[in-house]
Amino acid sequence: MNEVETKLAAAKTRLILDKPFLGALVLRLPLKAATWCRTTATDARTLYYNPRWIEGLSAGEVQFALAHEALHCALGHFARRGHRIQRKWDLACDFAVNPILVDEGLTPPAEALVLDVYRGMAAEEIYPCIDDSNDDSRMMDEHVWDGAEGGDGGGQGKQNEAQGKGKSRAEKIDAHAGGSNQQKVGAGETAGDGENDPPPPLSAREKEQLKEQWQRHLAVAAQRAREAGKLSGQLARLADAALAAQVSWRALLAQYLSQIARDDYTWQRPSRREGEVIWPSLRSHGGDLHVALDISGSVTEKDLADFLGELNALKGALPVRITLHACDSALAEGGPWFFEPWDELRLPRQFSGGGGTVFTPVFEWIERAGAQPDALIYFTDADGEFPRQAPNYPVLWLVKGKAPVPFGRRIQLN
Template identity: 55%
Template structure:
């Protein structure tokens, strides 16, 4: 009993230090009640997006600083909704990608990883979805922890977690922290309200492995964790203790998640110049003059960042989507390719009846400068109805926005200084 009591004291000390030094991570850790787990299934630590499970012997061999890293790691898995974002991906590779997305952030926040935790700095700033394609199918790495929100037997592509366990009203309230007014909710985020109760574990009182989450539980927990993420970030910003990298991550995750295809169709449709005409009909149609809807041809410029930030497959997918919209809107398209400068073969022009595609493989890979595209428009005295730019938004922008609308289809988390930003991935 004394040994378990000392382990719980270590966990509490690590959590308290996180709350004081790193209120963003500390507020998230507070939302995960801690449970000592049976070593038969929990070798180190684990989470099911509702609890933090730990092997007492593993925690006993860590110092307080390393325990902080482990606590923050599990909390970020939940706050980033890794349990709800796997979709068709292989679970084992997805779990490794999620670990690689989190660990560089924690190291950058000056937390100390336990011995044996490998951190790949080349993945810094990348999401789990962006990292996943780089994880080889025969990868010999092991996840740092166990992610037990899904059936772990389902390792093949396209398989999803079990949906047999009924959701818990307490843990899956779709309103997140229902029953709390705004003041109480802020107190809980700051650690000043009622803390989740942790078990006083004994050797005969160790948690068994919980069942996988149902689809309903995943949806409700995702809503809860988004609310908690926003609250924790707000509190940390008020205290002036939210790092730049964490702030960009939070901003990226809290953006509206409408499919980029729907957003692109919406903006292109809004741009269509529809108007009514009262021109006299032919004599065969009678003498009455009725208003009729007439659509003018759209002039759209599509620019592609060929510095290497977007793959050929992604470009082809986006161009195919625009091709489908182009026919519906009667749009003429001018295609430009640019890295630090426009490609020598530019421009390519497509009439409304032409198929829109990438004419050839273009050698790019240089630095990224967006100004040549806008200079081209100005030099040719073009008056486009819309400019669509595919990019990672990491480059040099013109100082001032043009007089025509611009849509940025962005892969990654970088911001744009003006125009309409649509998340590509």
């Protein structure tokens, strides 16, 4: 190996030892030297680097550069742009990733854009905060998963169309990077055909396939880092949020309700009067479900109605008895409300939210009543005061927002 390759290998090794979550993600990206790239770049398949730029970095800065590209991929930035302006989206992605890496103790290169005001925000939240004309400085890296004209790379036709409008994609990337060695594409060639050209943009199908792959890589990396005891709280929340966003809360809720309310056969020994032969008999288990609504005002009436509508549709196919609670800092007057399996689940009245959010009253009511529900489902933004101890029954938190929960199963509302 030459000096640059040795430096890159050492940076990967150090990440694996010190930051196993980030290191595991970096290992998923093959490294490839590229003269068309000013610093580093990725298309969610390969990590491209300019050897001259790597030469001028410290060991810590190389670790930052590698982790930066891997985190873009793990968070699916290449598949989340939609119809947003490419330049603004690329900036928003960098503003989202860089503070995370700084908080993890990595050293950013001079080219890295780090703004504290965007700390803890997702790229979608940062995007509208960026002015349309914002071109204040170069980004550290190149995001080459999209076409130069924006959107997906739909194949040869779109690439040729982009070339017909002026500069080729390779020339535009090189011009943006400020490089002096422009890669020209001749007649009949497309960007990515030559050894020293950028890769072609991803198609919509390729983005979806890579998105699923990186979701699996993210889950494995988080699990291994947890087992090693080296997954920080920030990265754990980041991984949980990224994975939860891909799962439909409706599907998870339906799956859970089908488990607690079911018709099944039992082989329990019958009464002697029924004879000596044991025949399987059908037993119906009606689920006893408690549902709590956060009415503090942070969750809108429409949100509550939509949630109850979905739950009502699921309940119609399952024998579930529901006890409905409404709570902000205290339980709402007139509650709780009881709904048998054949009753329509609906809001008993309009609630005027106010005050803070305290979750304890719901748990205290269940304890006083001596109830043992199959589950408690709490619809909330999870921004409030929790009980000190988890109850001895399952709790599902349907969370609108980013706040964590201290116990139970957290399901992110899309």
